[in-house]
Amino acid sequence: MFFVESLKLDGLGNRSYLTGGRGRAVVVDPPRDIDQVLTAAALRGVRIAYVVETHLHNDYVSGGLELARVSGARYLVPAGATVAFTRTPVADGDTVAVDDGLVLRALATPGHTPHHTSYVLEEGGRAVAVFTGGSLLIGSVGRPDLVEPRLTEQLARAQYASAHRLADELADDVHVLPTHGFGSFCSSAQAEGEETTIGAERRSNDVLNKDVDTFVADMLAGLDDVPAYYAHMGPVNAAGPVPVDLTPPRPADAGQIAERLAAGEWVVDLRNRVAFAEGHVAGSFNFEGDGKLATYLAWLIPWGKPLTLLADTPEQVAEAQRELARVGIDRPAAAATGSPGGWLREGEELASFPRARFADLAVALEREKDVVVLDVRRDSERGDSFVEGSVHIPIHELHGRLAEVPPGVVWVHCAGGMRAAIAASLLDATGREVVAVDDAFDAAEQAGLTRTA
Numbered sequence: 001m002f003f004v005e006s007l008k009l010d011g012l013g014n015r016s017y018l019t020g021g022r023g024r025a026v027v028v029d030p031p032r033d034i035d036q037v038l039t040a041a042a043l044r045g046v047r048i049a050y051v052v053e054t055h056l057h058n059d060y061v062s063g064g065l066e067l068a069r070v071s072g073a074r075y076l077v078p079a080g081a082t083v084a085f086t087r088t089p090v091a092d093g094d095t096v097a098v099d100d101g102l103v104l105r106a107l108a109t110p111g112h113t114p115h116h117t118s119y120v121l122e123e124g125g126r127a128v129a130v131f132t133g134g135s136l137l138i139g140s141v142g143r144p145d146l147v148e149p150r151l152t153e154q155l156a157r158a159q160y161a162s163a164h165r166l167a168d169e170l171a172d173d174v175h176v177l178p179t180h181g182f183g184s185f186c187s188s189a190q191a192e193g194e195e196t197t198i199g200a201e202r203r204s205n206d207v208l209n210k211d212v213d214t215f216v217a218d219m220l221a222g223l224d225d226v227p228a229y230y231a232h233m234g235p236v237n238a239a240g241p242v243p244v245d246l247t248p249p250r251p252a253d254a255g256q257i258a259e260r261l262a263a264g265e266w267v268v269d270l271r272n273r274v275a276f277a278e279g280h281v282a283g284s285f286n287f288e289g290d291g292k293l294a295t296y297l298a299w300l301i302p303w304g305k306p307l308t309l310l311a312d313t314p315e316q317v318a319e320a321q322r323e324l325a326r327v328g329i330d331r332p333a334a335a336a337t338g339s340p341g342g343w344l345r346e347g348e349e350l351a352s353f354p355r356a357r358f359a360d361l362a363v364a365l366e367r368e369k370d371v372v373v374l375d376v377r378r379d380s381e382r383g384d385s386f387v388e389g390s391v392h393i394p395i396h397e398l399h400g401r402l403a404e405v406p407p408g409v410v411w412v413h414c415a416g417g418m419r420a421a422i423a424a425s426l427l428d429a430t431g432r433e434v435v436a437v438d439d440a441f442d443a444a445e446q447a448g449l450t451r452t453a
Contacts (some may be wrong), residue, residue, distance in 0.1 A: 001385030002102055004177065004432045005040055007031070011294050011323050012060055012181025019121060021099030021168050025047040028068060028119065028131045029179045029371060031325050032244050034063040050104070052076040054133025054179060055116040056083070056237045058146040058230045059186045061328045065370045066243050076106075080115030085240035090117060092272060093165055109135040109166065111159025112186070112291065114151070118166065120174075129175040130198075137181030137195045141207050145223055146230060156216045163207040165339070172199025185227055185295070213279050213334075224380050225396060229298035229327055234326055244325045248318065252308055252334035254345045265306040265333065268297065269340075270320050270341065273421035275434055279350035284310065286425035289320050291418045297328045299396045300422070304331040312335055353428050357439045361387075361411050362447040364435075370408035377414050377441075385450045395419045398426055405432070413437035413444070 007016040009031055017028040025046040030037050041048050048071040051064045055078060065085055068075035076096070079089035092108035101124050109118045112134030123131040136144025141163055144155035166176075176196045180186040202208050207215055227352050245419050252260070261267055261283040269276050270289035280286065287297045288313060301307065307324075309332050311317045317335045324332075336343055340350055356364075373390035375382060382392055393401050395414065410427055414420040417438035424436035444450050 002099075002121065002128065002173070003044070004050050004129060005044070006177070007036060007040060009060070009180075009326065010183070011292055012326060013181070013185070013187075014060065014179055014181060015177070016179070017321070018044070019098075019129070019131075019175055019343055020044075020046050020049075021102045023047060024099045026050040026098050026104055026119075027053060027064075027073075028052050028177075029054055029057070029133060030063040030067050032061040032063040032066075032241060033246065033322050034067040034244075037063070037067060038070070047071070048073045049098065050074050050076055050244055051082075051103070052090070052119055052131075053078065054118060054131065055113040056081045056234055058233050059180075059227070060233060060326050061241045062237050063241070063244070065240050077116040078106075078117040081238070082111075083238050083240065087224065092117075096324065102440060107166070107169070109133075109162035109385075111135060111144055111155050111162045112180075113147055114155065114158075116142075116162070118162075120170070127174050129177055130166060130170060131177050131179075131296045132166065132178045134186055134449060135159065135178070136166050136176055136180040136201060136205070136207070137187055139201070139205055140181055140187050141205075141219070142186055143223055144219075144246045146226065146234075153216065153220065153321075157212060160207055160212045160215055163205070167202050167208050167373050170198045172197060172202065174198045176201060183292075184405075185224065185230075220426065222380070225378055225394065227295060227299040228396065229303065232328055237337050245331060246318070246322055246325065248314065249321065249332040249335040250436055252336045254343055254348075256334060257308060257310075257336060257343050258345055258348075260306065260308050265308065266301055267308045269425075270309060270311040270316055273417065273436065273438065274355065276421065276425065277353055277355050279340050280425075281310065281340060282348075282351040283429045284425070285429060286421050288418060288421065294323045294327045294329075295321055295452050296395065296419070296422060297324065298329055300399050301329070308333050309335040310340070310343060311335070311337050351428060353424060353434050353436060355436045355438045356411070358413070358437060358441075358447045358449060359442040361413075361444075362436060362449055364411065365449075368409070372406050372408040374405060374410050374412040374423065375414075376412060376419050381415060385445065385452045387444055387449045388451045395423055398423055402426065409433045409435060411435045411437055413439070413441070415441045
């Protein structure tokens with residue numbers, strides 16, 4: 001009997017997998033923090049015999065090289081991927097024996113990248129699961145625009161062909177186990193669901209139900225912004241990532257926090273947005289630790305900028321450090337925990353700003369003259385509807401475009417509140433008067449504020 005264990009990386013919207021039999025196992029697309037993978041294998045009582053990559057990842061730093069070194073496993077990487085380290089190159093049709101009666105077969109599925117490879121798990125000669133990486137996803141496919149703009153349409157067509165190859169060669173009951181598509185920006189579209197099969201995708205996935213020209217045109221028209229940090233992930237993975245270091249960062253006292261702020265470094269408060277709005281160190285930014293921390297912090301921070309973390313507890317710092325290491329933000333310069341009053345020098349006071357609902361915004365627009373409404377959603381979100389008269393600067397562009405925000409009291413909103421809190425903290429740090437709209441965007445329509453694009 002075979003098993004498949006999913007290792008979730010919810011912050012990044014990805015999955016890694018541990019699969020195998022009674023004694024030996026394979027790890028597919030491991031995260032950089034490999035300790036959780038080793039723990040899962042130990043609990044299963046299996047030896048990791050192979051570590052495989054479906055492609056060189058653009059959205060996170062792989063732990064594959066280090067996991068193979070630590071476990072003694074063979075490291076299988078698509079032959080077409082150019083890398084600077086020793087690995088076992090894998091080509092279409094190659095097989096490895098995982099355990100008694102279990103075989104892993106490589107299936108070339110270019111599209112997400114030119115070298116992308118899926119892996120079919122066969123038990124007793126019958127396909128039971130396929131690890132599709134960034135090829136066929138749940139209700140979608142991986143985006144084809146992360147490698148080279150001039151190759152995007154070509155890769156989109158290759159993605160279509162690869163999805164059809166998977167559907168043509170595998171039976172309806174074969175489980176489809178993608179790496180991306182659970183909120184990852186590597187997915188060309190987001191779909192709901194945690195599990196799927198070839199048969200389910202055959203019935204519902206656009207790539208298997210549209211002609212190639214229509215599918216390619218629709219997908220290219222719907223591609224969203226690419227997180228800025230993606231530009232650093234591919235080169236890191238190709239060079240061979242260094243082992244992760246998750247030892248606690250150096251403690252920072254109030255004086256050191258102030259010095260780091262004065263030096264232009266980033267001080268990031270990981271507390272929830274309600275607590276941050278009520279009281280925070282002036283100049284600090286709010287990226288909630290339980291939000292999409294790695295995605296948005298890595299997207300906005302100037303790459304290589306020293307980072308100090310503030311949190312309620314050391315455990316929150318440790319979790320944030322782990323998540324940030326997955327995208328190559330290593331070794332925070334310092335950290336401090338406890339209450340925000342302890343992060344201030346004598347004589348300093350906490351900064352704060354109000355939170356509100358869209359109904360409050362409607363009242364403010366009627367009664368006040370200096371209201372600026374700032375929408376920090378992405379272009380694709382604003383394309384459906386928006387608050388009439390609002391200024392639009394997507395959150396990932398705001399730090400470089402703060403001067404474009406008109407004068408007045410800035411009421412900033414997104415689709416739910418998390419990104420608005422980030423934006424409010426960026427504005428507050430510059431001394432702007434700001435109100436964070438902490439509300440679902442549906443409420444804007446109910447308050448009579450929206451118009452359709």
